[in-house]
Amino acid sequence: MEQNSQEVRTRNQERIAFLLVVGVIFPLLAILAVAGYGFLVWMWQLLFAGPPSA
Secondary structure, eight states, X not given: OXXXXXXXXXXXXXXXXXXXXXXXXXXXXXXXXXXXXXXXXXXXXXXXXXXXXX
């Protein structure tokens, strides 16, 4: 009986962890990756390359 309760608890914890990763962590990582790339391009243009029209 106790093992069945433990399995249900573990399954619920895994489901919560999965939803947290898929719903919060992956989207934040994607946003940070795009923002970081944009920042790097901005700094490269500012320091080395000049504006895109130059």
